[in-house]
Amino acid sequence: MPNPEIVERSTAALPVKLEGSSTNPERSAATKAKLIAATIESLHRYGYAATTTILVAKNANVSRGAMLHHYPNKVALILACMKETYEAEMAYYRQELSPISDPVERILRLMDAVWDCFKSPAGVARTEIWMATRSDADLADQLVPLYRSEFERSKRGMLRLMKEAGIADEVFTYDFLTFSVATFRGLAMS
Numbered sequence: 702m703p704n705p706e707i708v709e710r711s712t713a714a715l716p717v718k719l720e721g722s723s724t725n726p727e728r729s730a731a732t733k734a735k736l737i738a739a740t741i742e743s744l745h746r747y748g749y750a751a752t753t754t755i756l757v758a759k760n761a762n763v764s765r766g767a768m769l770h771h772y773p774n775k776v777a778l779i780l781a782c783m784k785e786t787y788e789a790e791m792a793y794y795r796q797e798l799s800p801i802s803d804p805v806e807r808i809l810r811l812m813d814a815v816w817d818c819f820k821s822p823a824g825v826a827r828t829e830i831w832m833a834t835r836s837d838a839d840l841a842d843q844l845v846p847l848y849r850s851e852f853e854r855s856k857r858g859m860l861r862l863m864k865e866a867g868i869a870d871e872v873f874t875y876d877f878l879t880f881s882v883a884t885f886r887g888l889a890m891s
Contacts, residue, residue, distance in 0.1 A: 729771070732761075732763055732771060733771050735763055736763060736768055736771060736772065736781075737781060737782050737785045737786075738761065739757045739758075739760040739761035739763075740752065740757050740778055740782045741782060741822055741823050741826045742822065743756055743760060744825070744829045745822040745823075745825045745826050745829075748829055749779075749829045749830060749832065750833075752775075752829075754768060754772070754774070757778065776837075776839050776840050776843055779830055779833075779840060780844065780847060782826065782830070783827060783830060783844065783848075784847065786823040786824075786826065789823065790818045790823075790824075793814060793818060794811060794814050794858075797810055797811075797814045798810060798862075804862065804865035804866035804867070805866050807862055807866075808866055811862065815881065815882075815885055816885055816888075819886065819888070819889040820889050828886055828889055828890055831886070832890075852878075855878060855882075856874070856875060856878055859874055859877070859878045860874050
């Protein structure tokens with residue numbers, strides 16, 4: 702059974718408290734991490750429509766000017782959130798799968814790990830963002846290329862895992878990945 706603390710840590714933003722003096726890049730990274738964490742929380746709690754840059758800046762305890770410096774509008778903030786949560790999920794999958802030597806067991810554990818991520822606050826946030834593309838054309842225009850890139854990366858990883866397990870059929874692997882993601886997204890929504 703996965704450790705919920707690890708799931709939460711792997712799908713949330715990086716730690717934001719910096720001790721002692723810090724460089725400008727460190728302060729910038731800390732501010733961005735606070736904004737991403739507040740975005741995830743807002744999307745999870747209130748949904749896409751209610752998540753505004755003003756609310757995110759307030760909840761991150763960051764000035765509006767600082768937020769606009771890093772993310773000039775809501776779409777830029779949401780895209781950054783998608784990128785960060787995807788990278789956190791990939792790190793979580795690597796952490797969960799690397800100790801498992803049996804390729805079939807790795808695939809089975811991956812399905813559990815994917816579900817862990819979909820039902821986490823960050824997973825709910827990502828689903829909220831996807832649902833918002835139906836009514837926000839600007840978001841959809843910018844998110845679709847990012848999603849295609851993420852999906853291609855996921856597909857390459859899944860192809861590698863399936864080949865290690867003796868399944869070399871790329872069409873089957875693509876269909877399996879597509880079906881799994883759609884199923885988990887639907888289950889997370891329900």
